[in-house]
Amino acid sequence: MILDTPARVEEQARLILQAQDDGDGDGAHDLAHVGRVVRMAARIDRELGHPCDPLVLCAAAWLHDLVSLPKSDPDRARASARSADEAVAKLRRHGFPEERLAAVHHAILAHSFSAGVPCQTIEAKVLQDADRMDALGAIGLARCFYTAGRMDAQLFDPADPLGQHRELDDRAFALDHLPVKLYRIAETLHTAPARAIAAERVAFLKAFAARIVAEAG
Known part of the structure; x- marks a missing residue:
């Protein structure tokens, strides 16, 4: 063929x-x-x-x-x-x-x-944006916690879930991966369509993190 x-x-x-x-x-x-x-x-x-x-x-x-x-x-x-x-x-x-x-x-x-x-070509830029988009939103969140589980990380630090008073460590806590990497992905995107989709997906991730704090008490 x-x-x-x-x-x-x-x-x-x-x-x-x-x-x-x-x-x-x-x-x-x-x-x-x-x-x-x-x-x-x-x-x-x-x-x-x-x-x-x-x-x-x-x-x-x-x-x-x-x-x-x-x-x-x-x-x-x-x-x-x-x-x-x-x-x-x-x-x-x-x-x-x-x-x-x-x-x-x-x-x-x-x-x-x-x-x-x-990235030196438009195909490289589009592929990179598309791949990084899968790290955001609901699917990105699921992949994040799945990967953290495979690496024996905890869900989050119960004493300080958002890492406001400690150094962030996404190898120890899955939730730390959001500010360490995922929120920043939107800043690396090349194309306007990807940036528009990413903005909504990052907002979802931040709302999830806030909900974790609320439910953790």
């Missing part, structure tokens, strides 16, 4: 992801997460007037987490580089246009928060 349409790219990407599944069962970086990122990237591109190369954006969005490492893994910062390398190798074998592979590689490489690679 020659991967010359988004539909064919999606079909092959799904097969690649299924073959790559190592049974780790990380619910924060599963196929459902990938699907949400794909749909959000398409939405942002659409609201921008479709400036992205559809093949590049589709391939990068589907394969952006091809190599997913736990947050505690010392090689975590290289996960996006490894994903980009593997994605390009697999796409090349399945007939993806050679002249577009570099753009796919860059978009996947730059999407990661921990990698710290500046």
